[in-house]
Amino acid sequence: MKTYSHHWVMEVAMKKFDLELAVGLFIVAGIVCLGYLSIKLGKLEIAGERGYEIYGVFSNVGGLKMGASVEIAGVTVGRVKSIKLDNYEAHVTLNLPTGLKIQEDAIASIKTRGLIGEKYIDITPGGSEKAIEPKGRIRETLPAIDVEELISKFVFGKI
Amino acid sequence: MRSTYFIPGAFSLFLVVAIAVPALAASPTDEIKQTTNKILSVVTNPALKAPSKSEEREKLMRQAVDERFDWEEMARRSLAIHWAKRTPKEKKQFVRLFADLVERTYLKKIEDYSGEKVLYEGEIKEGDYATVRVKIVTRRGEDIPVEYRLKQQGGWFIYDVSIEGVSLVNNYRIQFHSIISQSSYENLVKRLKEKVELK
Numbered sequence: 001m002k003t004y005s006h007h008w009v010m011e012v013a014m015k016k017f018d019l020e021l022a023v024g025l026f027i028v029a030g031i032v033c034l035g036y037l038s039i040k041l042g043k044l045e046i047a048g049e050r051g052y053e054i055y056g057v058f059s060n061v062g063g064l065k066m067g068a069s070v071e072i073a074g075v076t077v078g079r080v081k082s083i084k085l086d087n088y089e090a091h092v093t094l095n096l097p098t099g100l101k102i103q104e105d106a107i108a109s110i111k112t113r114g115l116i117g118e119k120y121i122d123i124t125p126g127g128s129e130k131a132i133e134p135k136g137r138i139r140e141t142l143p144a145i146d147v148e149e150l151i152s153k154f155v156f157g158k159i
Numbered sequence: 160m161r162s163t164y165f166i167p168g169a170f171s172l173f174l175v176v177a178i179a180v181p182a183l184a185a186s187p188t189d190e191i192k193q194t195t196n197k198i199l200s201v202v203t204n205p206a207l208k209a210p211s212k213s214e215e216r217e218k219l220m221r222q223a224v225d226e227r228f229d230w231e232e233m234a235r236r237s238l239a240i241h242w243a244k245r246t247p248k249e250k251k252q253f254v255r256l257f258a259d260l261v262e263r264t265y266l267k268k269i270e271d272y273s274g275e276k277v278l279y280e281g282e283i284k285e286g287d288y289a290t291v292r293v294k295i296v297t298r299r300g301e302d303i304p305v306e307y308r309l310k311q312q313g314g315w316f317i318y319d320v321s322i323e324g325v326s327l328v329n330n331y332r333i334q335f336h337s338i339i340s341q342s343s344y345e346n347l348v349k350r351l352k353e354k355v356e357l358k
Contacts, residue, residue, distance in 0.1 A: 060324075105236050107329045124332050127235040127242035139288065140308070143324045150323065153301055 051097040052134035053081060056108045061090040062144025064110055064119040070094050071111075072123050080121060094121065094138075101131040102138060110144035119144060187289035187315040188282045190227060191307055195277055197223040202272045220266050229316035230258040236318065237331040241339050249344075256348065259355045261327070273298060280304075287311045 061083060070078035078096040085091070096102065105126030110119055123138075132138055185193070201207060201219045234250075234257040235242045245253065280292040288310055295303040308319040319328045338347045 103239075105239075107326060107332070109326075109329065124329055124336075125240050126332075127237075127239040129243070140319070140326075140328075142321065142326055142329065145324050 051078065051095055051100075053093050053095055054102060054132050054134065054136050054138055055091060055093045056138040056141045057086070058090045058092060058108075058110065058141050058143055060110075060143035060146075061092060062110055062112075062119050062146065064090075064092070064121070064144070068118065068120045070096065070121045070123065072100075072125065077123075092121070104128040104130040104132055105140060106132070106138060107140040107142065108138050109142035112144070112147075115147065185315070186282065187284065187291050187307075187309045187311075188279055190309070190315045191291050191293070191317075192279065194223055194227040197226075198269060199272065199277075202269055217266060220269065221262050224262060224266070225258070227317055228258070228261075229310065229312070229318050230254050232310065232316070232318040233257065233261070233328060236328045238335055239332050241335065241344060245344070253348070256351045256355060257331075260351055263355060289315060 064080060064083060066080055066083055068080040069076040070080065077100055078094055081093040081095045083090055083092050094108075102123065103126035105128040107124045107126065109122050109124075111122045112119055126140075198220050201216055201223065204216075206212070207216045207219075231250075231254045234254040237257060238245070238253060242250070275298065276296040278294040278296065280294050282289055282291045288308070291307040291309065293305045293307065295305060297303065304323060306321040307317050308321070309315040310318050319326055321327070335347060338350065
């Protein structure tokens with residue numbers, strides 16, 4: 001039986017250790033990256049909890065999704081927090097930044113990105129001096145417009 | 160009558176009147192029906208069909224419309240964030256201009272009335288606010304959904320109309336804002352005056 005010198009065994013053990021060390025470090029690095037990503041993405045959600053909420057009732061939201069943006073003058077100012085069916089209408093809760101006042105007669109409508117893209121909420125500011133309170137309701141809402149339905153309605157009529 | 164019956168008797172009478180009076184007040188749908196019928200009766204009146212009568216026709220239709228539309232509320236909502244900066248005189252001028260604009264634009268369309276059916280689909284009342292849903296059935300069989308938004312101020316008055324989900328107030332709000340931010344309020348007034356005079 002060949003005997004292995006003590007020195008050689010130590011070398012092999014060291015190489016194995018280096019390999020394991022490398023693998024271990026790699027895994028740790030992977031976990032750190034994952035953790036960093038989670039926190040970064042998680043921060044987006046946490047930021048959404050700040051500010052205040054108001055809600056609107058829409059007869060048709062046309063596939064609006066939770067997390068969709070709320071825009072004023074084309075600028076994203078908030079997010080759709082939740083959409084629930086309430087008495088067969090859509091009860092949509094919006095999250096808005098604290099400093100942003102929404103007038104009592106502001107109008108919230110459902111718009112589409114480029115006519116056939118994703119849905120979002122657009123708010124046009126009103127002329128009332130009263131602002132909607134947190135947890136209050138935005139009374140003036142307009143439903144999503146079904147473009148296909150509209151086209152077929154008027155095309156059909158023309159025949 | 161014996162004196163002991165007098166007070167309870169008077170109180171019961173008061174109760175009956177107090178309950179009956181609100182019940183007699185017109186509902187938002189009734190108010191809309193009334194105005195719509197008034198306008199349609201003018202449009203379909205054979206005695207007013209002649210071109211010589213067109214001014215009288217317009218006057219009568221505008222009267223009917225003025226009874227039901229809260230022009231100041233609509234004008235304020237349409238001018239939106241730019242309303243607060245206006246002087247009382249400017250506000251008054253703007254309300255009149257706005258009423259003229261809307262009347263001229265839409266009365267023209269009503270002139271094309273040719274027997275379309277107006278169906279009243281229902282109303283929702285929430286305190287001082289109400290929504291009346293109407294369906295207009297054209298001769299070609301198309302259903303056009305119209306929604307009136309009303310506010311109660313000693314009677315129900317319209318502050319917005321939506322056709323196919325498109326709001327009149329929102330439509331003007333966006334355009335007015337665009338014109339004012341790209342030029343000025345004075346320019347908007349000038350353009351409105353031009354539009355109103357041309358028609």
